[in-house]
Amino acid sequence: MSNEFNTPGYDIPPEMQGQVAITTLDKIYNWGRRSSIWPMMFGLACCAIEMICTAASRYDFARFGMEVMRPSPRQADLMIVSGTVTKKMIPQIVRLYNQMPEPKYVVAMGACASGGGPFKEGYNVVSGVDNYIPVDVYIPGCPPTPQALLHGLITLQKRIDAQSIKSVRWYQKEGTEVVPVPVLGPDIMDPREYELIRKVAAEKLQKEQAAAETAAAPTA
Amino acid sequence: MSEQTLVAEDIIKTRFGEAVEADGRKGYEGYLVKREKLVEVATALRDEFGYDYLSSVTAVDYLPEDKIEVVYHLFKSTGGPSLVIKVDAPRENTSVPSLVPVYPGAELQEREAWDLMGVKFEGHPDLRRILMWEGFAGHPLRKDWREAYFEEEGKPFKSRWPDGHVYRIEDKNPFAKNVDYPAGFDPESWVPEGEAALYAGMGAVDVGSNLRTDHVVVNLGPQHPSTHGVFRMVVTLDGETILKLKPVMGYLHRNHEKIGERNTFLQNMPFTDRLDYLSSMSNNFGYALAVEKLMGIKPPERAEYLRVIMAELTRISNHIFAIGMFLNDLGAYFTPALYAIQERELILDIFEAVSGSRMMCNYFRFGGVARDLPEGVLEKIRSLVVDRLPRKVDELDLYLTNNEIIRARGEGVGVLTPEQAIAYSAAGPVLRASGVPYDIRRADPYSIYDRFEFDVAVRYHGDVYDRYLIRMDEMRQSLRILQQAVRDLPEGPIQEGKPQYQVRVPAGESYGRVEGPKGELGYYIVSNGKANPWRYHVRAPSFINLTALETMAVGDKIADAVAILGSIDIVLGETDR
């Protein structure tokens, strides 16, 4: 194990090898996090079934230190968005995301979570969870096979390996931003976009009035 | 039309006279009932004619004729073909009398028709939106309602085919998102309706005891490990005892029907996979039957056998998974499920070999199936259904059935009587565990099920334990069917005529139903002769089985609600569609 940690450039006497490692803070910090990612037990749709299979008999992601699935966001490090994100569900998803403590990661599993998927045009479907919360790894597929999910999780581990304690967002002075919870209006509303919504809706009204006037003009 | 139905037609006409009128449109069946006579006719059909099972309620928007038609499919719980009745209503202020007093099973379906189609059901006890939220603009299944990403009425969109370019629809939307707001809308002035209406009915209940206790309203879900996805239950509790329970759904409403009406007929096939995503082959089956009925074609022999093989394998994989997950709900966290998933994986291997995908098989075609069995797969199926699975089912049985905890938590919990099961339109294992031996494969046979020897599984207590047992029974019966089908599988073509991308479907309506692993899965399709279905409705067993959830749960403990829900075996893709 120590070989995994050792930073090149330090000679360890042969008799101490295997007992002592000289390493950087980053390396051991990242190793600790990437080897015990606890996913949130949270399934949205069809992709969740493949997620269960990945956790179960044949594929078994316990091999990556991930078998501890937690139903509570407060104990989870990773949100696997496994399925179609709907407008009715997105306020809850954002809330769950906000409740997860840092460091936290998001994996968009499957076509739906990544970009809307086969149901993209539906009136209740969000075109990808990244419209609202930041995503670290996208996994293609409908559904992604368990192998693909494992590959995505390994990719996430690699990303964690590349992080540095100096620059990770949760140790910055300004802290991390809380994502405002979307509001269920006549359609889903992102509080960050109220200005734009008002503007577009006003333009639409003007257009409709203009159209009504031209339609009424010949008879007048 | 057979002689029998002709006679029935006369009887109904004579009995009701002016109140009903045979539906004379070409390709249509059943009766048009006068709106004010609906409750009276339905009551008589139930009490005098034996049509005691209301299978499906839906509405069709006939925009060109400026009317909305509500369609009811009635059956006899003793078996036989359907009786379809319809009621017309104007598109403005659409309202028809509610049938909940006659058929309580209409409750959730009428709420859905109100939500998506804007039909007011007079006399409905709790007419709220069900799949969308209160406050959503419009009734989306109306033909003149357009989604934010609207392009054209039907596919293929000219922008894409034959010589268009692919582009991102986001680029055409001012928000670069799937949203649209009414003209002149001001978000700051919006007061969300929230869930006041939902909670209004959940307050204190008079339990008739002189000991004063506080009643607590508890939410389970939509993010809760016991709800099998994004289902939500709101319960009023007295201590730990459930006094009221309301199911809340729609968190996975993916607009299956709206998209289905834009798609061409064949394009819908892969979408049906994603309804009940644990049993995609069965979903394909029902849809193929409904469209084939309209087209008037039948698949060749070999295809029929392949269909039955796939459908029964699906039933086993679904039930074994359901049992595993049910044990999770009882607290045997994941060990039994691991055994179950191991067997399911072997069945998925077969699906992957024949269709290319483990879960989303998209295997059925109108008049056949997509591919023949690859080499060696028949052998695999044979060894699975003859040697391995029967032993594994016995093994599960041995480990679980007499387990003290399962018996203690299952027996006498969540009871549904046969009368209630029929009244609430329960289907599949839920209905049969309540002592009603109704299985569409026998009651109204489709495909080639009349050739196989098997028993309709039935249990009589209607409790959680029996709903567990019935799945064991059904797996054994499916294995019997499979053994016969594998033995008799003939050689020959697998597709009637040439495979086509664009099928011609004559105008008319049809209702195709199969006995899916979760119950009666029906597809109601209206075609106007064009490339896209005019109306495409799915009668989803997971959804309708939930109508009886409150009845099952009231009086039991809150922990039992989890077990009861697990014993119904819902899949959210189908519940919310």
Ligand code: SF4
């Ligand atoms: S990507 Fe496909 S499999 Fe996954 S949730 Fe979406 S439709 Fe289902």
